[in-house]
Every structure is written in C-alpha cells, then in structure tokens.
Amino acid sequence: MSAADALTLREIRIALPGRVLIASLSLAVAPGAVVTVMGASGCGKSSLLAYVGGFLAPPFVAGGEVRIGALRLDERPPHARGAGILFQDDLLFPHLSVAGNLMFGLTAALRGRAPRRLAVEQALAEAGLGGFGERDPASLSGGQRARVALLRTLLSRPRVLLLDEPFGKLDVALREDFRRFVFDHARSLGLPTLLVTHDAADARAAGGPVVHLDAPAGAA
C-alpha cells in the first residue's frame, strides 16, 4: 500500500480582508518525505493546512493549486480529498471505544465486521497498543491517545498527511517518541507529509526541507 504520488502546491495565496498572509507559495513534497512549514503564530501556517484540507472558511480568501500527482484536490469538497489531518488535540470521539474510533476511520472498502475488527486489532498491536480495543478513549494516557489518533487517520488510507502542530501538547519525553512514530509511519506508507510547527526541534526531527513563512513573504 503506497500513495506514491507527490503533493504539489502552486502559487498558494491566502489573505484576510486588508492583510495578505501568504502572497505566493509553491512547494512539492515527495512521497514519504516531510516538508516543515515554520512561522510565528498568526503567520498563516495553520491556514495553509486548512486550505489544503479544504477547511478554510471566510473571512479568509485563498487560491492556488493543490495536486496529488495529477489529481486536483482544491477542486474537490473536503471529504473527497483524502487529506488526513492531525491536530494538536487528538479529537478521539468520546462516544466510541478505541476500536470503534479506528473502525470509524478505517476505509469502508474493507467490508464485513470480522475483517474490519481484525485490521483494527493488527494496527493496535503494531502500535504497541494490543488489547486496547475495547477501552474507553478517556482511560488512555496522552501518548496513547495521540497514537490512536494517528492510526485512525492512517487507516482511512489518505493520499497526504497534514500535521497541525500535533506534538505541541505532549510533554517532552513523549514528544520524541511520538514524532518518530509519526514520521516512521508516513515514510513506510510513502505519504507526502506537510508539517506545520513553531518548534525548531520538530523540524529537525522531520529531517526534510523547511519553509519559513515569516516576514517577507507575508508583506503585501
């Protein structure tokens, strides 16, 4: 299972009334690679991810091309883009069990209750969470919740992985661990990954190119 298509952004422009956040940004992320976008809060880096995912709402005005291989994502509704996104909060669904959360994420292409359960249990076991399926998400530690959130996204077989400061809320010891967990998975699945952060350590751990959004690009 490999996405094997690069993510390309061409001439992305994001503005608020009276203020241009991103004048023109173009970049490419190869399958399995991580590009880090850095900048102070308010520079438009989260808006960039929201634009790629299709969630950017007024008063933001945005344009530019988002493609996976030959596929134009920006012309599709958010739910049809295959843009898996991880936020700072894990947003596990509180009414479903851990396995329920993963089965919710798991692509519907895999049919039947038993095979779906099996797929979820395997994913949990590989992530060192074997036997956690029936647990209430609220009973998990922060690090465990973060891993479940990533698994949920990966099981939906996204075309691209968007990371919106997903390490920010974890304490330092866990952060290191979870970063490796995320980047290893993204690499082995060949997912082009776009990471947004203000923490230079995240960028170093990602190992890929870094784009700074501060100052010149933002001035209109």
Place this chain on the structure above:
Amino acid sequence: MAPGSRAWAAAPAATLAVFLLPVVAGTVGTLLPALNHLPALGALGWSLDPWRTLAAQPGLARSVQLSLQIGLLATALSLAIATSWVAWAGERRASRWLAGLVAPLIATPHVALAIGLAFVIAPSGWLVRAVSPALTGWSRPPTDLVTVRDPWGAAMVLGLILKEVPYLLLMLGSALHQVPHRALLRSGVALGYRPATAWFKLVYPSVHAQLRLPVYAVLAFSMSSVDVGLILAPGNPPPLAVLAARWFADYDLQRYFPAAAAAVLQGLLVLGALVAWRLGEAVAAVLGRRWCERGRRAGVPVPASRAGAGLGAACLVLGTSAWTAMALWSVARTWRYAQVLPDAWGLATWAEQGPRVAATVATTASLALASATLALALCIACLEAEVRRRHVPSARVLWLLYVPLLVPQIAFLYGFQVVLVRLGWDGHWGAVTWAHLVFVLPYVFLSMADPWRALDPRYARTAAALGVTPWGVLWRLRLPMLLKPLAVAFATGCAVSVGLYLPTLFAGAGRVATLTTEAVTLASGADRRIMGVYTFLQSALPLAAYALALALPALRWRHRRDMA
C-alpha cells in the same frame, strides 16, 4: 463557614417547594377522585367505579391511540427535522436568514401558531387560495376536504412540529456550544465522511445526552396538550387529554370522577411512552455504534439529508406564515375566498375589540410580569446560594426542574384546583400567578443558570480582596455583569406565561381571562378577524419582552464593548 450560609441553604429548598408542591399535591388531588374519593362532592367510598365509567366510554381506545400516535409522531419528526436542519445548515450562509425566523417562533405561543396553521391549511385557507382557482379549478372552497381536525390527528402533529422544531433548534444550539462540534465535524470530514454523515455519526452523539430532557418534555407535551388539541385534533373521539378536560369542564359534577381517571391514565400513558422512548434510545445507541464502525462514508444519503433540511426550512416558513396570516386578518375588513390578500383593509376590528382586549392584555401582562419576577428572584437566590455555599448541585437536580414539564398538565392541574378551592384561593389572580410560576420557573432557571455559573469566579475574588462584601459582589458585580442573560431569562419567563392555557383555566376557575384562554375560546368558530387580534397580541407581548431584554442591556452598556 461564612455566616448566614444556613439561610442561603434554604433558598433552593424553598424554591423547590414553591414549584413542586402544586405538582405533588395536584397529582394526589387527581388520584383520589380517580379512586372515587372526593369529600367536597360527598364521595368518600374508595372504588374503581371512575375507571369502569371511563372504560365504558365509547371510543376510549381510539382516544388513547390518538394520544400516543400524535405524541410519538410529533416528537420523532420534530427531532429528525431539527437535527437534519442543523446537520445541513451548519455553516451555510443560505441558512442564516431562515435561522432568523427561529426566535420569533419560540416567542409565539402554541395556541397562536395552531390557530394560524388552521387558517393556512384549511380548505378555504391560504395554501388553497394560493393555487386556486388557477391550478385546482376550485372557485369555492372544496367541502369534501378535511385538513383541520382530521380523524388521524395529522393537523395536530403538524401544529406541534411547527412549534417544537424551533424549540429543539434552540436547545440544540445551546448544547452545541458545550462540545467542540466544529472540530468533531472537521475530523470526520478529513477522514472522508460527507458533512451530514459526519454530523450524525460524531456531533449528534455528543449532544444527545443534553437533548434528552428537552425531547422528553416535547414528548410529554405533545401527548397531552389540550389547547393545541382543542384547535387542531379531531373532536369525536378526541385525544385523551382533551377528553379529560372536556369532562372536567362539564356541568355534571359526577363527570369529575371519570375525568380524574382519564387524567391519571394520561399520566401513566406519558410515563409508559417515556420509558419506551428511553429503551428505544438504548437500542439506537447500539445500532448507531455499529453504524459508525462500518465506516461507510455516505451513511446518510444526500437526498435524505436534503429532504430533512428542506422540511426544516418548510417548518420555519410555514410557522411564520401561520403567524403572518393571522396578523393580516386583524387588519382585514373583508377577505373573500380565493383572494390571497384581504380585499379591504382597516383597523375596525381593533377599534371594536379595543376596550375588551385592553383588559385582557392587562391581565395577561400582569400575570407574566409577576410570575417572571418571582421566578427570577427565586433563581437568583438559588444560584447565589451555590456561590455562597460553594456547592453546585449534581446533574440529577436538573430532573426536578423538568418535573412540571414531564408530568402532563391535565394530570395535576385539576388536583391543584381542588387544593386551591380548599384554601379558598381558586379564581384569584395570585393563584393563577402561582400556577404560572410552576412552568415559568424551570425555563427561567435553564435560561440563566449556564451564564451565571460560567462567570469567572476571579472577579468576585478580586472584589473581595478589595474589601467588597458578598452582598456588594452580588449587587455591584454579578447582577450588572449578567444583566443581559438575566433580562433574556426574564423575557423567556414572560413568553412562557403568556402561552399557558390549562394552568390559567384551572387555577383561575375559568374566571381569569388571558389572551391565550380567549384565543382558544374564539378558535371554535368566531370571526377570524377577531382571532387575528388575539393571536397577534399573543405573539406581540413575548416579542416585546424579548426586544426589551436585548435593547435595555445594550443601552445600559453602550460604552462598554466587552459587555456586548
């Protein structure tokens, strides 16, 4: 512990007593005559005779069936329509102006909407006029068409939905405030779910618990509403609650006994329906979880979600047009069939009805102001007691607030009247105010409790550190800072009071006339122009209260941006 905290402990107890005593005493007072015990009428023998008389009533089974059918259908449809509307409307801009129709519909009493709807859907009504005779060829109103008071209760279901959908929309709105619904929706969509599907699979489960009690209140009301039933439900046989009310109003006092039995039966019926609904919820929860785990990205088919949303929009538009039609009637001189608008306009009806209406408005307004003021004072005392005693009651107490909304009115108001007669208070303005308070208080409390509890406690601590006494904190900080939610809660109380029918009728012993009791009386065949005057005022009064509630704080704090 702070001095005087004992006295504060009495506030919640006194409040509960004031508004639950009538319910408890009233239920007992209905139960006794249902067992043939009513000393005032010389009946002292315990027996099941009232039940035998009730059982022998022809059409009783049909009355019971109508009550269940109307209640369950109206509740299920209202919930389905309200949720579909929110799932679809979400952030759409097109839905904004329709959302603006919700607030006036909330303020409009059931009776006013029911009377308006009766005109809109009548064979000679607005809908038929809009397409006649051009499309239908009906140059006269069709006589064989039964659209109001139809034997299936469909008109009543529709009338209830028009009022309950806006109410559930309001409740959904405040429940959504307390959950990260945007983030839930976004993470569902990011996993490839269509927005409406993601809403039902992720957002609805997170607000279901908060919506539970309001939905139960809708179910209890829809099953047992007498006022809407008198206007829109079939008359022979009528729904059970209407049957009981009819017997209670009979000149033959012996009718009281089977009436009490019918009222108790209505109570049991509602209890049974609530239990059944709860079990249904449990089953739905299991099926819902399976549904989520199957992972289908288009679980709610697009046409179904559009249809639900369309019905939501239709409800808001129909409710508004029901109200508008009656307002037009009040200024119509003549409005013949097939004319979509009145042929001749004029204020004659207003001039003619003026003096009588003025007295009724005065009574209605005085009851509303008195019951809302008392409710506000009691709620402030309860919430201030929470602060002083540093103790917030558990969520279970919320159930007590809902008691008057879950017990059918007919099941305790007659018994309450018996108690009032004993005390020699029946028919007095004060007794009616008390009866209104029973229903006004829960809504006032629900409306103001969240903003009160959400006020940052550090304001009070800062003030205390500056040497301000607890009373000073209440008067100089808490009440002014909460002026807007308190004013809105007060207006909500007024709106509830204006719409009350059965409590006014029973506690007032038929001698206290409000806009709502008059409107129900007029609905059975009076001049539509006069009905128009009454229904217009019925909604105008609560709307004026809401308008003031929003305008006064805005005026008071016009130079304080953070108080907006």
